[in-house]
Amino acid sequence: MKLYIMRHGQAEPMSDAWPDSERRLTDEGITEVQQASEWLSQQCESLEQCYASPYRRAQETQNVMNERLNCQQLKTLSCLTPEKRVHETVTELAAEISVAGVTTALIVTHMPLVSYLVAEIDKAQQPPIFATAAIAEIEFDPQTGTGRLQQLMQPEHC
Template sequence: MVNLVIMRHGEAQPYAADDSLRQLTPDGQNDVRQMALWLKTVYANLDYVWSSPYLRAQQTAELMLEQQPAECQFKLIPELVPDAAAEAVKAQIDALLLAQPNAKLLLVSHMPLVSFLVESFTEPGQAPIFSTASLTCISYQPGQGGVVQERNRPLALSVLPEI
């Protein structure tokens, strides 16, 4: 069962005086909406959405929440910034899943942290490169490790043949 989804924020503006204040572009918003709908359709509802405090990640999380039930809880996690340590985030998730073994969680963060998180929850050498608005779905149990079940990105969902 997929209980952990790790997502990189959607496409953001290229420049801002403060990197943490960069906003999603219109294309980035559309990509995130597409991923939110896909996630809702393919996997069961989430219980938690945790986001980096950076604006582009918060905007991504808010768009993902639009496709989740009202009970889904949103939380800003200071440790989800780009240069944070994956093990600090993993410790928080382990604590949550030990207390609530059936919880389903989405993390919205940045490169390179999202890659290191996948590696931390699965196995060494499993640190994929994430394009914007892409995600990795993992079945994870604290103390036992995890397995990547699926990876997806907006481009993969939008390539349909013309009739």
């Protein structure tokens, strides 16, 4: 199956005025995500499942992606927050994808988790650096929780 792992778009800077989980996308972040959705729409005909972190910027990214891609099902997973352990996250994602029985899925999460997910799924990879709104395309086997990185799209390449 095709698994797309995406970092959220550019978000507001950290502030004492609100918690990290409430940071919103900037206008530039929205534009980045729109460009990423255009690229992803050329890679796959449809997305069956979209998973996102509960943090506001990831939810906003998922919503912008969905405007173009019309994902069949949206789901929020707490295992996609930045501080989660990568091995447990891969295990939970593999189980979710297996149960759903989908052939395409998008995950929207955060640095450094996006990088660690790629390296955990494809052991031949070092953790790649993700720009905001970057997407890794992985050929993924949910039965084993392993896969192979096919390509990494950075927003300037849209």
